[in-house]
Amino acid sequence: MVGLLLPSDFVGRPGRNEAPYDVVAATDVTLCLFRKPSFEALLRDTPSVERRLLELTLDELDAAREWMIVLGRKTARERIASFLSILARRNAVLNRTQPHNGMSFDLILTREAIADYLGMTIETVSRQFTALRKDGVISLEGTRKVTVMDFVRLMDEAGDDSDGGMLG
Amino acid sequence: MVGLLLPSDFVGRPGRNEAPYDVVAATDVTLCLFRKPSFEALLRDTPSVERRLLELTLDELDAAREWMIVLGRKTARERIASFLSILARRNAVLNRTQPHNGMSFDLILTREAIADYLGMTIETVSRQFTALRKDGVISLEGTRKVTVMDFVRLMDEAGDDSDGGMLG
DNA sequence: CGTGCTGTTGATCCCGTTCAATGAGTGTGG
DNA sequence: CCACACTCATTGAACGGGATCAACAGCACG
Numbered sequence: 001m002v003g004l005l006l007p008s009d010f011v012g013r014p015g016r017n018e019a020p021y022d023v024v025a026a027t028d029v030t031l032c033l034f035r036k037p038s039f040e041a042l043l044r045d046t047p048s049v050e051r052r053l054l055e056l057t058l059d060e061l062d063a064a065r066e067w068m069i070v071l072g073r074k075t076a077r078e079r080i081a082s083f084l085s086i087l088a089r090r091n092a093v094l095n096r097t098q099p100h101n102g103m104s105f106d107l108i109l110t111r112e113a114i115a116d117y118l119g120m121t122i123e124t125v126s127r128q129f130t131a132l133r134k135d136g137v138i139s140l141e142g143t144r145k146v147t148v149m150d151f152v153r154l155m156d157e158a159g160d161d162s163d164g165g166m167l168g
Numbered sequence: 169m170v171g172l173l174l175p176s177d178f179v180g181r182p183g184r185n186e187a188p189y190d191v192v193a194a195t196d197v198t199l200c201l202f203r204k205p206s207f208e209a210l211l212r213d214t215p216s217v218e219r220r221l222l223e224l225t226l227d228e229l230d231a232a233r234e235w236m237i238v239l240g241r242k243t244a245r246e247r248i249a250s251f252l253s254i255l256a257r258r259n260a261v262l263n264r265t266q267p268h269n270g271m272s273f274d275l276i277l278t279r280e281a282i283a284d285y286l287g288m289t290i291e292t293v294s295r296q297f298t299a300l301r302k303d304g305v306i307s308l309e310g311t312r313k314v315t316v317m318d319f320v321r322l323m324d325e326a327g328d329d330s331d332g333g334m335l336g
Numbered sequence: 337c338g339t340g341c342t343g344t345t346g347a348t349c350c351c352g353t354t355c356a357a358t359g360a361g362t363g364t365g366g
Numbered sequence: 367c368c369a370c371a372c373t374c375a376t377t378g379a380a381c382g383g384g385a386t387c388a389a390c391a392g393c394a395c396g
Binding site: 002003013014015016020021043044047050051053054055057058060061062064065067068069071072073118119 | 170171181182184188218221222225226228232235237239241286
């Protein structure tokens with residue numbers, strides 16, 4: 001598992017007929033479908049659209065590189081915290097609000113999918129959720145609904161070093 | 169560290185003035201420099217160039233996703249083997265040959281940079297090099313020159329599962 | 337020489353995996 | 367309605383791979 005698509009994301013690859021990955025729906029979805037030939041014609045005829053697509057792709061590349069840091073450097077707890085704070089921020093954007101204490105959202109993914117995405121096992125995922133709950137950072141209703149009790153703390157736990165670690 | 173640029177790679181981001189990462193030269197380099205305004209004008213006026221840049225970016229995105237699998241799922245030995253086989257293949261391309269037993273190339277990076285790139289410590293990097301040498305997969309001259317003794321074996325050690333692991 | 341930097345090797349520790357049991361929720365058939 | 371099976375999640379115990387701490391080797395430099 002190499003990515004998580006959320007509402008408004010684009011999927012597909014103009015100029016190539018095979019994709020290196022499958023795309024699997026985790027929930028019911030509504031897709032806006034463009035037929036390949038006409039979409040590619042649109043790109044050819046409308047440079048501004050092509051430029052926008054290049055922008056989006058570059059943003060995705062930035063996001064992918066962010067994620068490399070998560071996968072390469074972070075502990076289990078930091079990964080879960082990173083994952084949750086991404087969902088929280090994304091969710092806030094969709095609701096046109098700011099992330100705030102007490103906000104809650106659904107998890108969409110099973111523990112197995114989360115584990116796969118974060119590069120760890122379902123047991124560790126489960127343990128870290130429990131640990132964050134016990135520490136009062138989040139609370140859990142059932143197995144899929146998360147409430148953020150302390151957003152600042154959650155960001156903190158995600159451990160996005162502001163300094164590169166190179167200085168004394 | 170989120171990427172490794174090799175000869176012929178493109179660096180920079182049209183349409184944005186700040187880059188989220190620094191680019192550091194590990195060796196002497198020759199750069200082909202485009203001034204931003206004129207390059208962006210070129211993109212505007214020459215859709216085929218813009219299309220090509222989109223292609224390159226999409227390829228980079230694929231590569232970044234490949235790398236997520238390395239960082240999320242592979243053991244120390246597999247990471248080193250993956251790293252070496254990428255360098256070996258890339259090197260073969262530059263020399264217009266196929267990867268073959270006995271081929272050798274320079275490592276460019278210090279142990280520290282390798283460790284950072286692969287998401288592990290310099291000690292583990294060092295141990296895995298030693299282990300691969302003792303197992304006859306590679307041989308080492310000094311600290312920077314690698315000879316591939318058994319390329320098939322090296323690919324094997326990289327552990328790129330051909331099946332997704334989902335079937336019985 | 338000594339000093340600094342890079343890399344190797346050894347010993348120990350700890351986080352996350354692995355293996356295993358149990359719980360909780362859901363759908364199926366008697 | 368309950369027993370059963372099945373899936374998903376939690377929890378516990380033990381193990382092991384890689385990190386951490388530490389000593390040392392090779393090499394370039396003043």
